[in-house]
Amino acid sequence: MFLHQLDLTTALRPSLLPEETLLFVQDAVGLYEGRFKIPQFQNGHAYLTSHRACYVDNEEPRKCSVAINLKDVERPEYYAGFLKSSPKVTFHPKPSKRLSFSTRSPSTAAGRTISSSSSSTPPERHGSPLRSLASSPAPSTAASATWICPICSFSNPVPSNFDPATANVHTPLPPCLACGIKPPLVHVVKAAISSITNRQSHVVAPIPQRAHQDKTDLSSASGSRNPLGPSASSAAFPCPRCTFQNHPSLLTCEICGASLVSIEDKRLASAKGIARSESPGPALSRLSMQDEAVESVKFSFRGGGEKVFFERLKNALVQRKWLLQSAPPVPKPNRLSGAFDDGYNSSSDQNPRDPERQKVVGIAGLERRGLERRKNNELVIGTAFEDLEALMTSAKEIIALAESFASQANLGTNGSSEASSILSQSASALGLVTTKDMLGSGSDLLYVSELSRNLAEWLTDDTRGILKREGGIMTLVDLWAVFNRARGGVELVSPTDFEKAARLWDKLKLPVRLRMFKSGLLVVQGRDRTDEKTVAALLSWLRELHHQPPASEVTWDWRLYGRGVTAQEVAERFGWSVGVASEELEMAEERGALCREQGLDGLRFWENWLVHTPEEGILTI
Amino acid sequence: MTSFASSNTTLAPSVAPSTSSSTTPSPTDPTAFAYPALYNYPPFFTLQPILPTRHSQLLSWSLLIQAYTRHHALFSLSLIDALSTPLFHNRPLHRRLSLRDARAVIDYMCSKDGDMRAEWITTPSTASNVLKKSNPSGGDEEGGGRFWVFWRKPDEWANLIESWVDSTGQKGVVLTLYELAEGDATRGQEFHGMEAELLSRCLGVSVKRGRAQVFGAEGGEGVKFF
Known part of the structure; x- marks a missing residue:
């Protein structure tokens, strides 16, 4: 099984595994198996993450989305495109799968037999077991480097x-x-x-x-x-x-x-102009996800972006982030002093130091341990920020450190403010968001739609519960502020982009929606929260008030009419902001469910008896 | 309290003084006006901005005003003075209708939507004696003009008077307007105590129908039904 079913988030993006980061997104991508197009997988987004290469269909994202685990990929292959064929990136599966395939084929011997048999197979089936064996995944220990x-x-x-x-x-x-x-x-x-x-x-x-x-x-x-x-x-x-x-x-x-770096790039640039949505290639009748014998999978880039995709794919294959889950934890403090020593004898003088350290106990020991930890942190941070590359290699430590700092800071300030709790998640949020440089072909629309998905995902993320905390509804301006704060001050989103992204929610069928109140106030809420539900919630609360005697003496019959509520009370009750509460009240008023009373103590809203029982008690003429 | 009493007398000088006792309607008093339930509903005193609700509210107000004036046998009201009466001011509830909102209610009653149940009195010339008497201060034409409340419309009044004349066998008999409005014979009739201006207007309807003839000079007109 080379192609895996893909789990999507609420925003129809691939849901990332822990520690997985998004590297690149490109739209207008089609999928091939071997030389054949896979029907229904011809127009979608390609998501490259540190662990996987994913295809998410535009039309039916829930049905037609697949992922390739990079750890199953033996090697990628680049094809720059020629005349009418689009640039493609081919993924060849690893030999273990291929070996199981080759047991079914009659020729399992080594050497020439296989190469001859491979030549007898159709030319598009170019992956022979032999070749797979030959370039088995090279260990990243760079022997000749x-x-x-x-x-x-x-x-x-x-x-x-x-x-x-x-x-x-x-x-x-x-x-x-x-x-x-x-x-x-x-x-x-x-x-x-x-x-x-x-x-x-x-x-x-x-x-x-x-x-x-x-x-x-x-x-x-x-x-x-x-x-x-x-x-x-x-x-x-x-x-x-x-x-x-x-x-x-x-x-x-x-x-x-x-320059030797751009050597490949310059050649590819000539092919970049070729872009088109339809491909003349033959199509498969169906996609067999369970087929063990997936020859190779090609991503066809009809809208460009293949070059960056391939570059980042290569880097991801080299970095092999999926191994990091078992990577060494934040280093022990006792190694610290030896870190600048010669690498060879640092290990030798560690041993005598260990028993010495064990001896120090009590407060002195605690103090010493704290001192060592601080020194270690200082060192880790100092070296990590020297270079972006270095930051990448020690990203895991830095994030762990940042999170521990954040939680410590929270403890110090009582940790009550919600903004700081969101801020403390900013380190992990870094991996979530799509930034402009992750996107190919420089299209603004792609950026906005990705941002839109990002936002929707972030909003509906249950662990954060942004919307829930705001009572299921918040203004777009508030959201913009919180979102940018969560981005931790990098890759901030401009207000225009933000609004554009929010307006795309409807089009992309995402689970949140943008709503404009009468006054022009833009708010964000879940798609399932309709006006009817809001009105019903308001009314049921007002009906409850028929059974609760008011706090102060009132001059009317509260058993019959209940009492009027202000926007503040509603905001408190439902956890909305006051602006939102008054807008919702006016919405309910407009629907005839409520009516207003302008009194000395401000505007209050009542159940609307003016319409429901207009004749009640009125004398007939 | 004093303002209320004065307003009541100035409002309806012809009304029996018994109505002035009903400042606070108590259910035990059979002569007291029974207010509708909405009268004790605080938002009733705030004019609603939403059209359907507003329409329903105005209708309720119109019905209330008609019922109130019918109960107290009032034919016209002065808006300024009426504002402090129990009609527009619910003292126990501490709610009152503002002048602007009350004007909107009367405007509604004057409109076709409100079934033409009221009419502003624009020219005080014919009713000058009545007005002078009730509002000696004057200058109220702009601020809180008087208005008719048609709990019966003029043609309904005409029908009523005609049928009364018919039932009492006074066809062909000349009746003075004062006789109709204030005479002992009409006591107990709904049009008893009707102001002269409104009465002549109602009789005008009958004249147009060809059922009556009005003659005589100003102030001493007579009417003959046939």
Whole structure:
């Protein structure tokens, strides 16, 4: 099962797993299985998260939405598009699935038999078990990666046990072999990542233990599959200008200085103009979700955005965030003092220190522990914000830290204000929102619709209960303020965008709606909260008042008429803001359910007996 | 209390003084006016902004005013003075209708929607003697003009008078207007005590129908039914 059923949020976006973050969104995307279009999956949004690649259909999002777990993806493949065919990104499933498939096929032997059998299969079924085996997921320990010392520019090997996905500040790093200066973590992480990226984009990394025969097969196969990829028989990187074979960790050509990073991008740019909604390709009759033998799945980008999608997909595959769930926790304080030491002997001098630390007990011990923790926090924060890349690698620690700070701050200030409680969730909210740079093809409409979904999701999120706390209704201005505060001061939403997004709720059939009161006040409320329900709630409350004697002496028969209520009382009773309460009262008045009394003590609203019993008690003429 | 008493006398000088005792309607008193239930409903004294509700409220007010004036045998009211009467001022409830709202109620009664149950008295010339007597201060034409309350419309009054004349066998007999309004013979009739201006107007309806003839000079007109 390569394609998974996808859980959607109330706003019809993929519901993210814990620690999963959204990386990219693109609309006008179609889905292919192998070479065939999958019907009903031809117009939707592609969501790339750190864990999955999701397709959500525009027409029937609940029915036609699938996700591919990136951990099942062996490798992605990029196709820039040609004449009438749109750019595509292909996902090839991992070999474990493929092996189970190959047991059904008659040829299970290794070597040439398989390659011949693969050639006999239809050309679109290009994934043969052999190839899958060949490029089995390369461990992210970048064996052949090197980092360039920023001091003496000597090329050092990245340590074999270095994993960029799990590395943090406390990972021991060897110093430069030439000058003996310890490199910054970020530097090494970058080097490791770029080396892995290069290997993956070149499809076939040299795998030393494989037979020569296999290797030639593979490289030829990969060459036919991916004509745009450089002929990648080694990890070297040819300069597009002078064809010098550069080291993969270099960003610019060593000879002519041309940038090596954009080499692929420039070629793809020419194909970018091709965009169209219909594809001439053949279509499958149905989608078989349970089919084990899913050959490959293609995302076809008819509205552009494929390039960024592919870039981020590659990064996500390299970072392998799904492994982070078992990543090391915030490091122990006792490692702290050794963090700046040489990585190799820091572990050795930890051991004698441990028993010493155990000895300190009582208040001194507590104080010492607190001191160490503070120092550790300081270090973690200090290094994390040095570089965005570093922030990414230690994001988990930082978020944990931020949350603990927030809860501590709340304890200090009694934690009663709801704004601060929302603020304290801002760290986790960072992962939730769609920002402009996550969206492809720069279309404003996509941004607004994504924002609209975001908002709806955020509003209906039961753990936050924004709407519930406001009595199921709040003004758009209040919402805008709270939402921007929750974004933690980054990627703020402009009022115009915000209003546009709110107006899209109806069109996108989201579970919240924007409502305009007579006075022009815009409020947000759940779709299920209709005016009839509000009126019924108001009336039932007013009827209750027939049975409760009023607080003060009244001059009328309260058993018959109950009493009038002010907007303040209604606001208190239903948890609305006063503005909303008076608007709701006027709405009910307009519907004839209530009537008003302008007295010395302000405006009060009563059950409307003027209409319901106009003849009662009046003498007939 | 003093203002109320004075207003009552000025309002309806011809009405029997017994009505002045009914400042607070008590259910035990059989002569007291029985107010409708809405009279004790506080929002009744605030004019509603929502049209359907407002319409219903105005209708209730119209019916109340008609019933009130019929009970007290009043044919016209002065708005300013009437505001402090129990009609517009519910003392036990501490609620009263404001001048503006009361004017809106009367305007409604004057309109077709209100079934033309009232009419502003614009020219005080014919009824000058009545007005002078009731409102010596004057200057009330703008602020709180007088208005007729037609708990019976002029043509209904004409029918009533005609049938009374018919039933008492006075066809062809010349009757003075004073006789009709104040005479002992009409005591107990609903049109007893009717102001001269309204009476001549009602008789005018009969004249138009060709059932009666009015003759005589100003102040001493006579009428003959046939």
